[in-house]
Amino acid sequence: MSKPLHDTLHRVTQRVIENSRASRSAYLDLVAREADNQGDRNAVSCSNLAHAYAGALEDQAALVAAKGPNIGIVTSYNDMLSAHQPYGRYPDRLKIYAREVGATAQVAGGTPAMCDGVTQGETGMELSLFSRDVIALSTAVALSHAMYDGALMLGICDKIVPGLLIGALRFGHLPVIFVPGGPMPTGVANKEKQRIRQLYAEGKVGRAELLASEMGSYHSPGTCTFYGTANSNQMMMELMGLHIPGSAFIQPGTQLRQALDRAAVHRVSQIGHKGDDWRPLGHCVDEKAIINAAVGLLATGGSTNHAIHIPAMARAAGVIFDWNDLSELSSAVPLIARVYPNGAGDVNHFHDAGGIGFVVGELLEAGLAHRDIMTVGTGDLSEYAREPGLDGNLQEGGALVWRDVGDSADLEMLRPVSKPFQPDGGMRLVTGNLGRACFKSSAVEESRWTIEAPCRVFEDQPSVAAAFKAGELDRDVIVVVRFQGPRANGMPELHKLTPPLGVLQDRGYRVALVTDGRMSGASGKVPAAIHCTPEALGGGPLSRLRDGDVIRLCAATGELSTTADLAAREPVPDPSDANGTGREIFGMFRRFADGAEQGGSAMLATAGL
Incomplete structure (x- = not known):
């Protein structure tokens, strides 16, 4: 039997709801208006439709017939980010999956995706936070064509997922599913990587030894395996119910990864405005979903960057969430995961020990997460307390299934709420x-x-x-x-x-x-x-x-x-303002940005959100 909702969780949630009453109401009015105004592609002029369909050679007949939903793909593909390199082949595959259920899919647009790991200590890092605003704006441009009945967001890393979500929330009448690519296999042990970095800082090893160690850590396509902002993003999308359950940490190039991607396309085609199970993004991301994201962050010791991103994402949905809320939740949410840099093992070890499914199950059982949120799945958050698998070979008709997680397979990595690493979220x-x-x-x-x-x-x-x-x-x-x-x-x-x-x-x-x-x-x-x-x-x-x-x-x-x-x-x-590396053309963002606690966004500040 699950415990009743924890008093602190209830108190903070009610405060957030009350503080957000006016802004959330205005946002839901926007969602309703947009659903009415952009609910039918057939209302768009024939010239507009012809422009939109001209390049879709394989799907032109289906698009003209308009018998099924058209899914917009917003991609942040580039092959400089290891995490986003697998997305290069995704559009063609996703279009095939859409045809399987009588739908169509088009790449609606692309967003930039810079890597903080590449720009660390370089002047380009000064563009990083504001790239989130640029990504949100790019997402809005991609979805502005009134051609889509739903959307798939291809993004994983630091500013990319918050930016995609902020932009997509302004089209909150659409169902939206985030499609991760998964982490790279484990490389050099994290403690060894840290040891070499410190030896280099002391001048005891040279650049060649440092580069060899770093290449052993970051060595192939997939998300970096430490529990930084990118992997914290994936955890939060699960806690908010915006992934196909259990998608976060399945490695690229596997049959299970392919099956989950396929399921995302099939599912987003089922939950649009014209069906009987409408699950629009603007209703999925509410006060309770934001609280769940914060709780997951605290329970797993996730990235401090989300002290900035969560308030910004919340604002885009008309929800007011600040550091008082985060700190008070932290006092009640125990730390039940230790993933590098907070522990020895990486996200692959975390997943093997029980991963997100274990975390969600423990939080729900303890009354520390909201079960009753609208997810992109078929039910509520309890679906995310299981782990995905395949019943047989995918190429031979094997089916995607979800199984109970059971107990933690590694108590040095994952612990139950009853025996946490720390009594608070840290x-x-x-x-x-x-x-x-x-x-x-x-x-x-x-x-x-x-x-x-x-x-x-x-x-x-x-x-x-x-x-x-x-x-x-x-x-x-x-x-x-x-x-x-x-x-x-x-x-x-x-x-x-x-x-x-x-x-x-x-x-x-x-x-x-x-x-x-x-x-x-x-x-x-x-x-x-x-x-x-x-x-x-x-x-x-x-x-x-x-x-x-x-x-x-x-x-x-x-x-x-x-x-x-x-x-x-x-x-x-x-x-004085610095020039070079494009920093001068970001002067507008610096001038109008609000404070870190509000999310550090120029776009949201000037939009009055």
């Missing part, structure tokens, strides 16, 4: 006279949850690296990296800081990071207050700090403060 809000920030305590030893030390202030990552190499940080220190917020430079991830700070910590020093920038889902063992808001640009508290000011960071009490008299100081001048 995503804590820290506040004080330095602003509001997020602290991922699930990745940090409890003995390091409180750090009080003089600070050293920097304004970019290379300056930190230079100070480290010069031995200037060999002491107890809180490193402050400011002017890294959305309006300053697009809020890049500062993952290049992890190895040197990790080395200092291993040398016995008590160190921490405070920044208005981001750290990725791969951020690890060093305590960090990230996404600090208000950001330094424009006179935020961080702009008034000076070297030597004592800062106290405490995840246990939720404190982020300094003993310095900030009000008595003038802020340092804002840096």
Whole structure:
């Protein structure tokens, strides 16, 4: 017997519903209007239809007859992202699957898809967060043609899934299913990869050894296997019911992956406006689905980037969700998974141990997730507490089936709610006279949850690296990296800081990071207050700090403060806008971006959402 809904989950959900009452109502009115206005392709002029059908040589007759739904494919394919490389062949396959059920499919459009792993520490990273807005805008362009009865979203990685979802939600009358590609096989052990990175940071191995280690980790098509933002995205799509159940971590090129892709096409063709089981995206993504995404993030120790993405995705559906909600949920949701960088095993080990199915089952049983959400499946969230498999060879008529997960196959990776790794979800809000920030305590030893030390202030990552190499940080220190917020430079991830700070910590020093920038889902063992808001640009508290000011960071009490008299100081001048790598043409996004807690979006801010 499942327990009743947990009191904290109920309280936060009711608060989110109340705070969202006006905006959610306005959004649902939009969904209803769009369903009425764009519900029938036959109402579109013949000239428009002819333009849309001209290139679909194999499906022209079916499109003209309009006997079945036409599915729009929005793809973020490129072959520079290992995770998205498999999507190159997807459109042709998806069109075949559509024909099997009397439907048609067309590539509605493509979106850019940059890789934070490639741009780490480079100037291109300053475009990363705003690429989410660009992806959302590209998705809206793709779906603007009033030709589609449903849509499939091909995207996996960091900003791509949030961007696709934000854009698709503005067409919330359509049924939408997200189609993942799956993770690459496991490569070099994560602890070994981390060891080589730190040796390189200390100058004990060279570039050739580092590159060999990295190539052994990231070695083939598929999602990177650590539990960063990309794989956290896949978990959240499951908890929101937007995947075919259990799709997230099935590897590319397998028969099971093919069967799940096929099921996605068949299912989206069944849940459109003209059928008797209409499941529009705008109704699937409601307050309870957003809460489920946050709960899944906390239970699995997912990426801190989603402290920015969840509020942004919620806003696109008329839902107001902030860091108070996330922190309060964290107090009640136990950490039941340890996936690298929070543990030794990667997402393949996580899946083999029971994976998403185990997590969903445990959360539902404990009253820590909303069962009664509208999913793209045939029922509610309980369908996602099982794991997919094949009954026989697919080429010989084998069928897709779902099985009970059972107990965890590895208690070092996955534990029941009754015996968690930590009693809370480890995503804590820290506040004080330095602003509001997020602290991922699930990745940090409890003995390091409180750090009080003089600070050293920097304004970019290379300056930190230079100070480290010069031995200037060999002491107890809180490193402050400011002017890294959305309006300053697009809020890049500062993952290049992890190895040197990790080395200092291993040398016995008590160190921490405070920044208005981001750290990725791969951020690890060093305590960090990230996404600090208000950001330094424009006179935020961080702009008034000076070297030597004592800062106290405490995840246990939720404190982020300094003993310095900030009000008595003038802020340092804002840096000038940087040019190059296309950053100058993103000036509009920086100028109009809102704060990290609201999602750091210029598009949503200027749209009044």
